[in-house]
Amino acid sequence: MILKVSKRxxxxxxxxxxxxxxxxFLSFFKRFYxxxxxxxxxxxxxxxxxxxxxxxIIDLNGLFIKIGQLISVMSSVLPKAYGEAMESLQDKAPVSNFERVKPVLTAALNESIDNVFKTFDETPIASASIGQVHKATLFSGETVAVKVQHPYISTIANLDLDIIENLFKMMNRFFTFNGLDTVYTQVKIMILEELDYQHEADSMVIIKQNIADIEGVKVPKVFTAYSTKNVLVTEFCAGVKITDAxxxxxxxxxxxxxxxxFTYCEMMLKNGFYHADPHPGNLLLNENGEIVILDFGAVGTLSKATRFEIPKLLQAVLANDEEKVLISMQKLGFLSRDNNKERVAAKIIAALQSFINSGVKMEDMDYQTIKNSEMEDLRKELSLKELTATFDVPKDWILLERTILLLLGVCNTIHPNYNPIDTVxxxxxxxxLSKEYLGDFIKEGIKNQANIIFSLPSRLDTVLRKANKGEIEFEIKSLPKSAQKLYLVIQQFIFGLFxxxxxxxxxxxxxxGNKAYEKWFLVIAMVSLLLFIYVLFKGRTNR
Incomplete structure (x- = not known):
């Protein structure tokens, strides 16, 4: 491992x-091949x-192992050679000699290992970028997993973050991507949180309680009495890596x-607090078929506003509703209200929807498939500057996107024909339709319809004024009467539809079984019906 700063x-x-x-270099000479x-x-x-x-990456070790782990599950975006090469980094990162780890463990526990553990296996059963895991037994007889930080990690963590930041800055010189600084900031926050095992222990306790009702999913118990900033002691859960087919x-x-x-949908969209590092090394399958989730160093949070808008965005994409997709993306913070950005975004969304609707299965979702699809045609049509300048990166989305990418990578590996849309x-x-969201959807629906109804007179008035000034280049006979009839027809349509x-x-x-909402909907329906009858009667008397 390289520890010298300049060489690193x-x-x-x-x-x-x-x-x-x-x-x-290869691309430059492409024309000659x-x-x-x-x-x-x-x-x-x-x-x-x-x-x-x-x-x-192995030479550098440290935080660069995390980069390798992320690359290993990006088979849908990067060439397969990278995923295959990095796969061994998922749970076989370089280990630290126990003689160097022991002082860290003793200092964290504030007493000798022999006074805390009945047995302790000095050979680690797993190793990651920040720490390694040993199997041990408490004097109570419980088998536990003891995660302890590498002795060098506190020294090189800040150095690695500086290097990663500089690499981000170098990327930004070539590609002006809105929000790239936010990406780095969130990655830095995530890594600093992973360096605090006490924060991880607290996160495990919360998520374990949140998903306790989901059958077949297990989060190990935390032994808080032995857990500190540098050491984490949890229940030992046996199992095999979920991708070990x-x-x-x-x-x-x-x-x-x-x-x-389903479990991750619950964590993300219902609870707003989720495990954000579901790479294959952190997902086990035990002999009972239960999914065991490990390593809660990386967790993400989603605001209620974001959780409310994500289902609407996904529904709009599945329904091919381009306008609603744009609206949701603006609310989520991906797009500013700029006409040129909306034009570019509309093309991107249309290409993405066409790609999704083409029936491509997960087993076909690789670099070559994307290259030969509508997405490649889009790349040729739009400049790289347009593509990178169109989208911002919302704060909540960075960890979420990474988590989704890892999940889809896992599903693709264990079941290439699986279609996640069927579950989502x-x-x-x-x-x-749940009580938590239905009320908000009703309020927003009423607000939108009310805005349409109450804005119609002013919009019609604007049209009439423009027409009277000759600013509209078509002829309208009996303008006031026709406009009034048009207004009544639109009102009939809106009240009837509502x-x-x-x-x-x-x-x-x-x-x-939502009786309260049923009553409110019936009231709204009756009021809309009465208004429809009133407008209909008014239209007939004006003939």
């Missing part, structure tokens, strides 16, 4: 430059660079994926 910086920067330059030859050379370069990157082949992969996604779509439907929707929602509320 040199290795990181030189590796990034070497890999980046190799691709630029015959058909098929370039793809062959590119594939070999992927494999070569992936092995180089893995070698340097040979050992878990006896279980139903559909059920496992369903259970996994019914969940969203039930969520929207009444029908209210009756439908009343029926759904009755089916779901």
């Amino acid at each position: 910086k040199k290795t990181a920067y030189y590796t990034a430059f070497r890999i980046g330059f190799s691709y630029l 015959r058909v098929g030859s370039f793809e062959e050379k590119l594939s070999k370069l992927h494999s070569k660079n992936a092995l180089l990157l893995k070698e340097k 040979e050992k878990i082949g006896a279980f139903n992969m559909d059920e496992i994926c369903d259970k996994l996604l 779509k019914p969940y969203l439907k039930n969520m929207i 009444g029908i929707l209210a009756f439908v929602m009343a029926y759904n509320s009755n089916e779901n």
Whole structure:
């Protein structure tokens, strides 16, 4: 492991430059290669660079192991060679000699290991970027997992963060991406939280309580009396890595994926507090088919406003409603209200929807498939500057996006034919009809309809004024009378539609046992019906 500051910086920067330059060099001479030859050379370069990157990550160790772990599950975005090379970093990161770890453990516990543990295995059973895990037994007879930080991590953590920040700045010189500074800030916060095992212990306790009612999912018990900032003692849970297909082949992969996604939907959208590092090394499957979630150093939070808007965004994408997608993305903070940005975003959304609706399965979701899809045509149509300048990066979204990426990577590995939409779509439907969200949706629906109704006179007045001034270039005969009839027809349509929707929602509320909402919907439906009859009668008397 490289601990010398100057050499550590040199290795990181030189590796990034070497890999980046190799691709630029090959791309420059692309025109001179015959058909098929370039793809062959590119594939070999992927494999070569992936092995180089893995070698340097292992040399650097520390926080760079986390980068390798993230790359290992990005098979849908990066070439497969990178995922395959980095997979061993998931739960086989370099270990620290126990003689160097022992002082850290003793200082954290404030007493000898022999006074706390009946047995203690000095050989770690797992190692990660920040710490390693040992198996032990308490004097009470309970088998526990003892996670202790690497002795060098506190020294190199700030240095690694500075290097990562500089790499982000270098990227920003080439690509002006709104919110890149926010990305780094959130990554830094996440890493600093992971360095505090007491924070992890508190997070485990909260999430364990939040998902206690979900059958088949387990969060280990925390022994708070022995847990400190540098040491975490939890219940030992046996199991195999969830992506170890040979050992878990006896279980139903559909059920496992369903259970996994449902659990994370509950954590994210219902509780707003979730486990944000679901890479394969942190997800076990025990002999009973239970999913065991480990390592809560990285956790994310979602505000109520974000949790309210995400289901609407997903529904709009699935319904191919471009306008609502744009509105939701603006509310979530992805887009500012800029016409040019909306134009570019509309093209991106349309290409994404076409890609999703093309029926591509998870097993086909790789780098080459995306390259040959509408997304590649979009890349040619829009400049890189337009693409990177269009979107902002909301604060809540950074960890969420990473978590979703990791989850989909896990599902893709254990069940390539699995379609996550089949699980997410019914969940969203039930969520929207729940008491917590239904009231908010009703209020927003009423507010939107009221805005439409009350803004119609002013809008019509504006049209009439423009028409009278000759600013509208078409002829309208009997303008005032025609406009009045048009206004009445629009009112009839709105009141009629709103009444029908209210009756439908009343029926759904009755089916779901929401009696309070059923009464409110019936009241709204009756009022809408009366207004519809009034407007209809008024329209006939004005003929």
